[in-house]
Amino acid sequence: MSQPTPHLLLVDDEGALRTVTAARLRERGFEVVEAETGEKALELLEQFAFDILVTDLRLPGVDGRQVVNASVGRYPAIVAIVITGYGNFKDALDAGKQGVADFVTKPFQFDELMHVLHKALEQRRLATENAYLRSQLEERYQFGGILGRSQPMRALFQLLETVARSSSTILITGETGTGKEVVARAIHHNSDRRAHKFVALNCSAIPETLLEAELFGHVRGAFTGAVGSREGRFEQAHKGTLFLDEVGTMSVGLQMKLLRVLQERNFERVGDNQTVKVDVRVIAATNSSLSRMVADGAFREDLYYRLNVIPLELPPLRDRRDDIPVLAKHFLGRFAPGAEVKISQSAMRALMAYSWPGNVRQLENALERAVALGAGRREIDSADLPPELHPRASALPSAFVELPDEGINLSRYLASIERDLIHRALERCVGNRNKAAALLQIKRTTLVEKLKRIGPIQ
Ligand SMILES: Nc1ncnc2c1ncn2[C@@H]1O[C@H](COP(=O)(O)OP(=O)(O)OP(=O)(O)O)[C@@H](O)[C@H]1O
Numbered sequence: 001m002s003q004p005t006p007h008l009l010l011v012d013d014e015g016a017l018r019t020v021t022a023a024r025l026r027e028r029g030f031e032v033v034e035a036e037t038g039e040k041a042l043e044l045l046e047q048f049a050f051d052i053l054v055t056d057l058r059l060p061g062v063d064g065r066q067v068v069n070a071s072v073g074r075y076p077a078i079v080a081i082v083i084t085g086y087g088n089f090k091d092a093l094d095a096g097k098q099g100v101a102d103f104v105t106k107p108f109q110f111d112e113l114m115h116v117l118h119k120a121l122e123q124r125r126l127a128t129e130n131a132y133l134r135s136q137l138e139e140r141y142q143f144g145g146i147l148g149r150s151q152p153m154r155a156l157f158q159l160l161e162t163v164a165r166s167s168s169t170i171l172i173t174g175e176t177g178t179g180k181e182v183v184a185r186a187i188h189h190n191s192d193r194r195a196h197k198f199v200a201l202n203c204s205a206i207p208e209t210l211l212e213a214e215l216f217g218h219v220r221g222a223f224t225g226a227v228g229s230r231e232g233r234f235e236q237a238h239k240g241t242l243f244l245d246e247v248g249t250m251s252v253g254l255q256m257k258l259l260r261v262l263q264e265r266n267f268e269r270v271g272d273n274q275t276v277k278v279d280v281r282v283i284a285a286t287n288s289s290l291s292r293m294v295a296d297g298a299f300r301e302d303l304y305y306r307l308n309v310i311p312l313e314l315p316p317l318r319d320r321r322d323d324i325p326v327l328a329k330h331f332l333g334r335f336a337p338g339a340e341v342k343i344s345q346s347a348m349r350a351l352m353a354y355s356w357p358g359n360v361r362q363l364e365n366a367l368e369r370a371v372a373l374g375a376g377r378r379e380i381d382s383a384d385l386p387p388e389l390h391p392r393a394s395a396l397p398s399a400f401v402e403l404p405d406e407g408i409n410l411s412r413y414l415a416s417i418e419r420d421l422i423h424r425a426l427e428r429c430v431g432n433r434n435k436a437a438a439l440l441q442i443k444r445t446t447l448v449e450k451l452k453r454i455g456p457i458q
């Protein structure tokens, strides 16, 4: 792979040394520009984005430190190397705080300088590469605030990219807490409608008698208590998106009216006969199976087809366990911002093994609680997790174990599980090794052997 020629600015007031060093650097493939004063260096830095700065610290007038400051301030990715006189260690340390990659002490061998240069360039290359990889990962593992790395979620992200751009009606199904509302919002924010409103209405939260007025608005005197006219959610969402949550709870009478809006894009406010036209994208959500409700006669079939133009199904969290570490780390960052709190291996195992009936919302709550209980500690442990998560004595099926991208040290990991189980067996048997061995279905001597190997268990 051919690298672009690195551009290097060499600043030194000792003419002979500078000329020789520059010549040798050129032989090694660097494009070198020389400056004999700090002032000249600042001028050159104004004109060109160098990759590398090599400067003497002691210069008459503007000194090396000022040159470093100016270059790092202007080009944060520049590799700055400082040449110091012998004994100027303190000065060098001060300069080090200001973004210097490395130092060379005078008098130096040319090879020493080359070594320092290569090391610094390699570090910069890795940093850039990591930043790039990180941005790639973030892109892949999320879509508009929805996190996930499991196969079903990645497939969903791809689908979302396409459907967000259309105006088609979408029906999102999924158990409670699977992220239906997050998905609806992400669709809106990635659509052409993002400059207009996202209006959400939970159909089950409003009494049936008021739901119609809530959706379509009403005029004064339309019903008892209707003191003034009011626009409904459809009008509020004009040009934007209307999110109808729990659409399955709507009465058959209202279903009829909703069908009409979806077909004709117009309606009347309650108590009025004037037709209102709207341009609204509807996203509906339900945690019950609408197709079953259709079969049972509880939901209109024609409305079901109108809503189900693009069906999006959010799988329960237990069917996409690969998302658990990503989500857990995300929530940890939210509840303990800037604190660099980690999740212990045993806590992560418990998170991976649990069935999460309340899905992502339950995971979010569990971590909020854990952060509160762990008050100030650097690591969340399984004891900080809600009681229902505490794994029983049975070994965990390997499908529940997180396999990180960077791989795992299998023997160390298995050893930690072994240690954990031995610990618990001894705990349960109040330290009686005979009973603990029986519980683990191994010979007592084997248990003693293992204990010797893993050291005492507190
Ligand atoms: N993939 C995800 N990435 C990040 N956060 C998520 C994800 N899925 C869900 N959440 C979070 O979990 C919580 C529940 O999500 P949301 O309210 O969208 O679920 P829901 O399916 O609408 O639930 P319900 O059926 O109970 O209304 C929210 O706080 C949301 O931010």
Ligand SMILES: [Mg+2]
Pocket: 180, 181, 245
């Ligand atoms: Mg919801």
